[in-house]
Amino acid sequence: MITTTHIKELLSTCMQCGTCTASCPNAFAMDMPPRKLWRLVLMDRTEDIFNSNTFALCSTCYFCTLRCPRGLPLTRAMSLLKEQAFKAKTPGYKKGTAFYGSFMESVRRHGRVRETEFMTLYFMAMKNPLLPLEFTGIGLKLMKKNKVAIQLPSRADGSNLDRLFQKVREIEDRA
Structure with a gap:
């Protein structure tokens, strides 16, 4: 079972400003912008999250983390999503x-x-x-x-x- 509880806690103060998406050099290739992914995490929509390629395309450049007005560890959250997908052996x-x-x-x-x-x-x-x-x-x-x-x-x-x-x-x- 894939759970995003810890990631949800990391992102609990996200105000959906979109700075992460605007900062991401790979956003153009993602099927949903990082901002939408964070919203799905906050809504516990794990199936939608792990059917997305967004976190897989994160290059861990830290632009989103550096520019987030709330100082959220967005790159860490992306890494945790990757780890969970790997451990759960998700089909994608x-x-x-x-x-x-x-x-x-x-x-x-x-x-x-x-x-x-x-x-x-x-x-x-x-x-x-x-x-x-x-x-x-x-x-x-x-x-x-x-x-x-x-x-x-x-x-x-x-x-x-x-x-x-x-x-x-x-x-x-x-x-």
């Missing part, structure tokens, strides 16, 4: 969640990202056998410029980050 964020998870799994195993493994994990998580074909063109261009190499599977490179990742999970679970 399946690709992003799988991409991020695959990336971090490769880093956990090797101490750095291994591109071939990372993309293989991503394709497997997406369960779409045609998805790799969408990436063929860019993959070939990157290989041609020696930006990525085909890496054969191997055991972990000795960078055991399991304890670090476990500690982060514990901290996140407490938050």
